[in-house]
Amino acid sequence: MKSISGLLVMTALSLTACASVQPVPNHPNAIATIERYYRYHAWEEGGRCLVPDMTVTDTEVVENTPDRLVLNVRYYWKDRRTDSDTFGNTCNGFASRTFTLSQGQVVAMTGDHR
Known part of the structure; x- marks a missing residue:
C-alpha cells in the first residue's frame, strides 16, 4: 500500500511540474521568496513534520x-528529515497558506510555524 501512495504522490508531482507556476506580475521573485521563508519558518501536521520544503503549485493575488x-x-510540501515516521504516516501533502509581502520580504504567513 505504501508503494501505491508513493506512486500517486510522484504522479501528482510530475503533473504539477508540467504546469509551471507563472511569476506574480510585477513581483518576479515573490515565489522564490515565499518558498525560502516557508523553508525556515513553517512546519506541518501540527508540528509532527518540522522541516518541510514547499513547491508552489498555484497563486492567487x-x-x-x-x-x-x-x-x-497552494503548494506541495515534503519534510526534508524523513518520508515517514515510525507509524508509517507520511510527512508530505498538498496545502494552502496566505503570505503577506512588504518590500519584497515575507512579513506574515498563515498556518503552523515556528
Whole structure:
C-alpha cells in the first residue's frame, strides 16, 4: 500500500511540474521568496513534520498595493528529515497558506510555524 501512495504522490508531482507556476506580475521573485521563508519558518501536521520544503503549485493575488502584496498560495510540501515516521504516516501533502509581502520580504504567513 505504501508503494501505491508513493506512486500517486510522484504522479501528482510530475503533473504539477508540467504546469509551471507563472511569476506574480510585477513581483518576479515573490515565489522564490515565499518558498525560502516557508523553508525556515513553517512546519506541518501540527508540528509532527518540522522541516518541510514547499513547491508552489498555484497563486492567487488577494491584494496588490505599492506597500503590500497578499497571496493565497497552494503548494506541495515534503519534510526534508524523513518520508515517514515510525507509524508509517507520511510527512508530505498538498496545502494552502496566505503570505503577506512588504518590500519584497515575507512579513506574515498563515498556518503552523515556528
